[in-house]
Amino acid sequence: MRVAGIETEYGIVDPDEPRANPILMSSRLVTACRAWAGEATSRWDYGGEDPLQDQRGFRRSRLGASEDLLTDAAEFDAAEGRVTLRRRRGSWEDPAHLNAVLANGARFYVDHAHPEYSGPEVTGAHDAVVWDRAGDAIALAAAARYAEDEGSRVELYKNNVDGKGASYGTHENFLVDRAVAFDDLARRLTPHLVTRQVYTGAGRVGLGQFGEEPGFQMSQRADYMEAEIGLETTLRRPIVNTRDEPHAARDRYRRLHVIIGDANLFDVATLLKIGTTSLVLSAIEADDERLDALELATPVEDVQTVSRDLGLRARLELASGETATALEIQRALLEICRAYATDAGDAAVLARWEGVLERLGSDLFSAAREVEWVAKLQLLGRLRARHASETHPSGLPWDDARLAAMDLQWSRLGDGWATRLADAGQVERIASDEDVAAATTRAPQDTRARLRGGIVAARPDLVDAAGWSTVVLDRETDHGHLEVVHLDEPGAARHPLLDALMDG
Amino acid sequence: MAQLNAQGQPYEDDAPEPEAPAPAAATASTDALDDLLAEIDGSLQVNAEQFVRSFVQKGGQ
Numbered sequence: 001m002r003v004a005g006i007e008t009e010y011g012i013v014d015p016d017e018p019r020a021n022p023i024l025m026s027s028r029l030v031t032a033c034r035a036w037a038g039e040a041t042s043r044w045d046y047g048g049e050d051p052l053q054d055q056r057g058f059r060r061s062r063l064g065a066s067e068d069l070l071t072d073a074a075e076f077d078a079a080e081g082r083v084t085l086r087r088r089r090g091s092w093e094d095p096a097h098l099n100a101v102l103a104n105g106a107r108f109y110v111d112h113a114h115p116e117y118s119g120p121e122v123t124g125a126h127d128a129v130v131w132d133r134a135g136d137a138i139a140l141a142a143a144a145r146y147a148e149d150e151g152s153r154v155e156l157y158k159n160n161v162d163g164k165g166a167s168y169g170t171h172e173n174f175l176v177d178r179a180v181a182f183d184d185l186a187r188r189l190t191p192h193l194v195t196r197q198v199y200t201g202a203g204r205v206g207l208g209q210f211g212e213e214p215g216f217q218m219s220q221r222a223d224y225m226e227a228e229i230g231l232e233t234t235l236r237r238p239i240v241n242t243r244d245e246p247h248a249a250r251d252r253y254r255r256l257h258v259i260i261g262d263a264n265l266f267d268v269a270t271l272l273k274i275g276t277t278s279l280v281l282s283a284i285e286a287d288d289e290r291l292d293a294l295e296l297a298t299p300v301e302d303v304q305t306v307s308r309d310l311g312l313r314a315r316l317e318l319a320s321g322e323t324a325t326a327l328e329i330q331r332a333l334l335e336i337c338r339a340y341a342t343d344a345g346d347a348a349v350l351a352r353w354e355g356v357l358e359r360l361g362s363d364l365f366s367a368a369r370e371v372e373w374v375a376k377l378q379l380l381g382r383l384r385a386r387h388a389s390e391t392h393p394s395g396l397p398w399d400d401a402r403l404a405a406m407d408l409q410w411s412r413l414g415d416g417w418a419t420r421l422a423d424a425g426q427v428e429r430i431a432s433d434e435d436v437a438a439a440t441t442r443a444p445q446d447t448r449a450r451l452r453g454g455i456v457a458a459r460p461d462l463v464d465a466a467g468w469s470t471v472v473l474d475r476e477t478d479h480g481h482l483e484v485v486h487l488d489e490p491g492a493a494r495h496p497l498l499d500a501l502m503d504g
Numbered sequence: 505m506a507q508l509n510a511q512g513q514p515y516e517d518d519a520p521e522p523e524a525p526a527p528a529a530a531t532a533s534t535d536a537l538d539d540l541l542a543e544i545d546g547s548l549q550v551n552a553e554q555f556v557r558s559f560v561q562k563g564g565q
Binding site: 009011012013018022023111112113114157162163164165166167168169171233234235259379382383386400401402404405406408409417420421424425426 | 543556564
């Protein structure tokens with residue numbers, strides 16, 4: 001039952017005006033999202049963010065310091081949980097058009113030149129699927145509202161590359177025990193992040209950052225991974241990101257920020273992406289030394305090697321001098337992780353993991369209902385074959401624009417080819433449409449997202465702003481200040497003050 | 505599956521490719537996919553190059 005969450009940056013296009021400003025469009029989309037949400041939304045609280053802190057550095061615990069402060073604060077009431085006071089400030093800190101905190105606990109905002117949905121904290125891979133697809137539904141609802149209010153169209157793409165050199169991310173976040181040394185965490189997790197592409201890849205037409213070579217590869221992101229470890233997320237991107245911004249009690253938790261993953265439209269891919277990585281992290285937290293045998297000699301190169309190895313036979317060199325295929329490494333990880341399943345959700349992940357590896361290893365296309373790149377490759381292969389001729393016996397060449405167009409259109413929200421394939425019954429669904437629809441306005445009930453989303457839904461009139469670890473209240477009080485409710489425990493879904501306000 | 509690239513090298517147009525239509529894959533879902541393929545093919549005849557050229561994004565995280 002590990003707390004996790006997914007952030008998705010969408011590609012954004014005005015189909016009638018290709019040169020429209022993406023920052024402006026993204027900002028208008030957030031405004032449209034707020035309009036869609038009605039009253040049930042709030043501003044973002046930038047108070048606690050610290051994006052420059054590195055996992056490898058040290059900093060004194062903010063928690064320890066602020067609790068000393070709290071005991072001096074006459075207004076602090078232990079029965080209400082952690083609350084500190086904050087002076088009122090000007091509205092400079094949050095232009096409302098750049099952020100929307102939503103009733104489902106998510107944040108919908110402008111990140112660089114893209115709209116981003118940062119899903120609420122969930123426990124378990126199944127809920128990750130539900131609230132990830134809820135994000136797509138919210139983005140679509142915002143786009144529909146945008147069309148009404150702005151009189152122009154906007155299309156959203158759940159992919160990670162434009163084929164012109166740009167990449168934008170789909171990031172996973174996992175709550176990890178702070179006691180694990182970060183170097184061990186990075187070293188032991190890397191083989192998993194390099195090889196899990198075989199079932200998390202969304203597929204991509206084009207090789208190289210600019211798609212300069214014709215061809216097909218498993219992963220959208222592989223060609224943009226250029227370092228083993230580092231703080232960057234927009235250039236020289238690392239396999240393991242070291243941003244140390246836990247959004248939680250810093251002395252107990254890390255938030256592992258995984259930036260290597262693809263955006264997925266297939267439920268099984270999302271389920272496995274979150275579920276397997278969470279289990280491997282449990283093995284790392286338990287200091288399972290069996291993981292060391294899987295260490296790779298050249299992991300950065302291996303990311304690209306695996307992504308291009310559509311036959312799943314490439315042998316990767318291990319630090320030990322032996323070699324193994326991506327599938328072999330995944331099977332070894334599966335066997336190690338069996339010891340760390342703690343609930344039915346984990347058991348379901350293990351069963352699916354085993355089944356998908358079996359299908360990939362025996363007959364690639366038997367995994368087409370579950371693995372996104374396999375489904376995309378199958379459809380592209382059939383499209384190519386339709387155009388086989390004397391001069392092109394294997395059909396359309398890989399540099400034909402039709403294949404690149406189909407790849408891009410695959411990921412368009414609402415009517416993209418992946419969605420159409422699912423509508424045709426060719427994609428296995430983990431989450432029902434009903435659960436996804438409900439999750440657009442309801443937060444997960446077993447994390448602090450319940451408090452954030454719940455108060456935004458029930459009493460938006462009292463909420464000045466909300467962040468991952470804070471809810472800032474603005475209500476009639478004698479002291480006349482804003483009250484900052486601290487939610488430093490991501491797994492704590494109850495809070496005496498917020499629950500009282502929600503019930504009242 | 506037909507021939508597979510065992511070295512993990514990029515697929516060139518004249519190289520063996522795993523996506524040569526595989527008999528096993530083409531059976532179960534042929535009917536369901538045919539209509540969709542025809543629609544995709546039809547829509548791509550019109551504007552594929554223009555579409556690809558105009559899909560330009562700024563880099564993100």
